[in-house]
Amino acid sequence: MSSSNPSPAVFWPKKYRPETAHIYARNEITIPAKPETIWAWLIRADLWPTWYPDADKVKFTMWPGPNLRIGSKFRWNTFGLRLTSTVHEFEVASRLSWVGRGSGINAFHGWVLTPLPDGTTNVVTEETQIDWMALVAGKEMQKALFDKHEIWLKELSRKAQSGLPE
Numbered sequence: 001m002s003s004s005n006p007s008p009a010v011f012w013p014k015k016y017r018p019e020t021a022h023i024y025a026r027n028e029i030t031i032p033a034k035p036e037t038i039w040a041w042l043i044r045a046d047l048w049p050t051w052y053p054d055a056d057k058v059k060f061t062m063w064p065g066p067n068l069r070i071g072s073k074f075r076w077n078t079f080g081l082r083l084t085s086t087v088h089e090f091e092v093a094s095r096l097s098w099v100g101r102g103s104g105i106n107a108f109h110g111w112v113l114t115p116l117p118d119g120t121t122n123v124v125t126e127e128t129q130i131d132w133m134a135l136v137a138g139k140e141m142q143k144a145l146f147d148k149h150e151i152w153l154k155e156l157s158r159k160a161q162s163g164l165p166e
Helices: 036-044 045-051 132-161
Strands: 023-031 055-060 073-078 081-091 096-102 105-114 121-129
Touching: 023 045, 023 132, 036 105, 036 121, 036 132, 045 055, 045 073, 045 132, 081 105, 105 132, 121 132
Parallel strands: none
Antiparallel strands: 023 121, 055 073, 073 081, 081 096, 096 105, 105 121
């Protein structure tokens, strides 16, 4: 389900590029659902805590939600840390990315959804971290990030197969 090669579809800001980041994780899954259904679950950040165990206390701080959009800012807990994330890229049913910052954390998280001829969707999620916590935590944090993103993808698949969010 994973690879160490960055996705060519993620538009990496220069300072977050995988080859220069302290931490880089890439996960991939094929989900038996259309990109539009997967997208509907992915952009409902307020619902993440109901199905992704490492998301908690999601609150929009710019734009009211409930859907993410370009420029959306939201605060949330993940990995036991409080982050403020800002949506950097938003291409409907195709690409989503945000920059997340918190105490000792500066991260870039990208998602790429690619429809496949058989009606399924390839989903890639990638994250880099460049702040002091990433430097100190190193490989241990990289493995934890990979493991948590595996759960995120599996749960996203489960939710997308159940239909659209209400």
